[in-house]
Amino acid sequence: MNWFDDGRLHFALGIEDTFVPQSRPGERAIDEYELTEHYQQYRADLGLAKGVGAEMVRWGVPWYRVAPQAGAWDWSWVDRVMDRFAELELRPLVDLLHYGTPLWLEEQFAHPDYAQHVTEYGARFAERYGHVATDYTPVNEPTIHALFSGEYAYWPPYLSGEAGFTRIAEALARGFVGTQRAIAQVLGDRATFLHVDAGMRYTGAVDAAEHVETVTRLREQSFLVEDLVTGRVDARHPLLRQLSRGGMSDASLSWFSENRVQPDVMGVNYYPRHSTEVFEAGVHHGGGFADPRPYHDAGTEGLAEVLLAYAARYGAPVMLSETCVTGTPTERIRWMDESLAEIGRLRRQGLAVVGYTWWPLFDMYEWTYRHSDAPRADHLLTMGLFDLVEQADGTLARRRNAVADRFELHATTSTALQTSLA
Template sequence: MTKWFDDGALHFALGIEDTFVPQERPGERAVDEYELTEHYTQWRSDLELVRESGAEMLRWGVPWHRVNPAPGEWDWSWLDAVMARFGELGIRPIVDLLHYGTPLWLEGEFANPDYPQRVAEYSVAVAERYRDVVTDYTPVNEPMIHALFSGEYGYWPPYRTGPGGLVEISAAIARGFVLSQRGIAEVLGDAATFVHVDAGFRYTGDAEAPEHRGTALRLRRQSYLVEDLVTGRVDDAHPLRPLLSENGMTDAALSWFGEAPVRPHVMGVNYYPRHSTEVFEAGVQHGGGFADPRPTRDDGVDGLLEVLRAYAERYGAPVMLTETCVTGTVDERIAWLDASVDAVVAAKARGLPIVGYTWWPLFDMYEWTYRHSTAAREEHLLSMGLWDLVETPSRLERRRNPVADRFAHHAREARGASSERRPQQPQQAQQSQQNSTTDHPEPRG
C-alpha cells in the first residue's frame, strides 16, 4: 500500500494552534489555545474552514488535560464528535498528542517519574479509540522547545533550569516519546505513520566570536538532542555525550534509547523566517528564551531550505514543512506564502525529498506571553492566519482574508501538478464529502 508521503505529491496542510499549559500559579495564567480561540465551541465550523481552504491535511492536537481529567479516567465526549467530523469531511488529521501540556493531576509534569508511562498510556488510548479515523501521529510537537522552556529556562512547569534541567526534561520527554510511538505502532501496525516535528533552530551573526563559539556550537548540536535520542543516534561518540553524563544521564538510561529507537516516516520541521534565526552579537550575552531573548534575523527562504536539507540528511527521511508563517499584514503574509511555496516546489524538483507544506495557523492565535500577563485576551492577538479573529459581543468571529484565497490557489496548483501521478479519490471518500453537512449534537466544551 502506497502511503501519502510516497506518492510523489506535495501535500498542503494547515494547523490549528494547540498549545496547552493548563497549570497556574501566582502571576501565571493557564494557556489553552482552544479556549482562547473558542475552538472548543466553534470546532465544527473551524473544520469546515479547513475544507474550504483546499488543504488535504490538518495538524490538530488532542487536549490531554481534558480527555484524561484524572488518573485512569477518560472523557471522550468532545473528542468523539470532532474525530467523526474529520472522517465526514475527508480531511486527514495529523494528530499532535503532546503540544506542551500535561494534566493537572500529574504532579511535577515532565519531571514526574511516571510521566513516560502516563503519556504512553494516553497515546495508546487515543490510538485505540480512533484507529478507524486516525493513522498519522506526532507523538511530541517541538520536543526541544519543551526541553528549553520547561528544563533550561524555568519558564514553564516544572520550572527546571540550567544544563541539569535541560538533560532531565529532554530524557523524560524522549522516553515518553519512544513509549508512545511503540504503543501506537502496536495498535495500528503497518497503517501507522509517524510525523516527528521539531523547531528549526539557526544561529548566526558573531557566533564564531570567542565568547560565543562554544555556546553557539552547543546550541546547534542540542537543537537535535531529543530527536537524536529517540532515533538511537546518541552513542559514546556523540558530541553531547559528555553533557548528558555530567548532568545525570546514566549509561543504562542512554543504552535504553539505543536498544529501543523509533524513527519518523516523515520528519517535520517548523520554520518562522522572523524568529527561527537567532543572532549572536559580539560582546553581548543573552540567555535565550522569552526572559532574555537574542535578536533575530529574517533569512527568508535561504534559512528555510537550509533547515529542511539538514533534517532530511540527518535522519534519512522525507521532510515536511510542518509550520510556517509571518505575523504581519495580509500583504506580508501573502508575500511569504508565495516565496516559501515557490522555494519548496523548486527544491522538490531538484531532489529534496519534501512531501508537505503547512501554513500555521488556520486562523489567528494568541501569543504565549498571555500566560505572564494580566492584559485582556485581545492584547495578545497575533495576526497570522488565513482567517482573522475578530472580537464581537457574542463570539470570536473568523473572517476570511485574501491569504486564504492565495493558499487555496497554491493547493490547487499542487493537486493539478500531481494529478497524473496520483490515483482517483476513492468513492467512499467522495461520498463522505458529499454527505458532509450531516449534523451532530454539540459536545461539551
C-alpha cells in the same frame, strides 16, 4: 501506499494547540482552544480548512481535559471532533503532546512515571480513533519543551540549567519512544509517524570567543531529542559529555539504542522572522521568551538550510510542518509564495519534501498571555487565513482574508508543485 510516498506535495493547515494548564501567581493557564473558541467552533473550523483545499490538519489533543483525573478519561469532545474529520474526509495529523501535561501529574515532565502516563494516553487514543486517525506526532517540538521547561525555567516544572535540560529531554524522549511503540502495536502497518521539531538557526557573532561554546551546544541541542529517540546518541555524539554531566546514565543511552524508533516523515517548523537568533559580540542573552536574543529574517535561505539538514541527518522525507509570518495579509501572501517557490526548487533538485503546512488556520494568541493580566485581544497574532474578530457579545468570528484565497489557489492549482519528485 502511504500518502507521503505518492510523490506529491500535500497541503496542510494547523490549528494552534498550545496547552499549559498549570497556573501560579503571576502566571495564568493558557489553552489556545479556549482562547480561540475552538472548543465551541470546531465543526466550522474544520469546515474552513476543507473549504480552502487542505488535505490535512495538524490538530492537537487537550490531554489535560481528556484525562481530568488520574485513571479517569473523558473523550466526549474529541469523539465529536474525530467524527467531523471523518465526515469531511479530512486527514488528521494528530499532535498528541503540544506542550502541557494533566493538572494531576505532579512535576509534569519530571514526574518519574511521566513516560508511562503519556504512553498509556497515546495507546488509548489510537485504540479509540484508529479508524479515523493513523498519522501521529508523539511530541511536537520536544526541543522547545526541553528548553522552556528544563533550561529556561519558563514553563512547568521550572527546571533550569544543564541538569534541568537533560532531565526533561530524557523524559520527553522516553515518553516519545513509548508512545510511538504503543501506537504501532495498536495500529500495525496503518500507523505513520510525523516527528516534528523546531528548525533553529544561529547567526551574527557566532565565532566570537564568548559565544562559540554556546552556539555549538545550541546547534546540537536542536537535534538532541530526535537523536535520542532514533538511537543516534553514542560515544561519538558531541553532546555526550553534557548529557553525562546532566545526569543521563549509560544505561539510559543503551535503552534508547535498543528501543529506537524512526520517523516516516520528519517535520520541521520554520518561521522566517523567528527561527534564526542573532548573537551579538559582547552581549549575553539567555534565550527564550524571558531573555530573548534578537532575530534575523533568514527567508528562504534559512528554510532550505533546515529542510536539507533534517533530511540529511535522519534519512526521511521532510515536511514543512509549520510556517507563516505575523503581519499584514500582503506580507503573509509574499511569504507563502516565496516559501512554496523554494520548496518547488528543492523538489526539482530531488529533495523529498512531501508536505507544506500553513500555521495557523486562523489567528492565535501569543504565549505571553500566560505572563500577563491583559485581555486576550492585547496578545492577538495576525497569522492565519482567517482573522479572529471579537464580536459585541465577546465571541470570536472567523473572517476570511486574502491569505485564504492564495492558499486555496496553491493547494488546488499549483500543478508545478505536484510534479513527482525527480
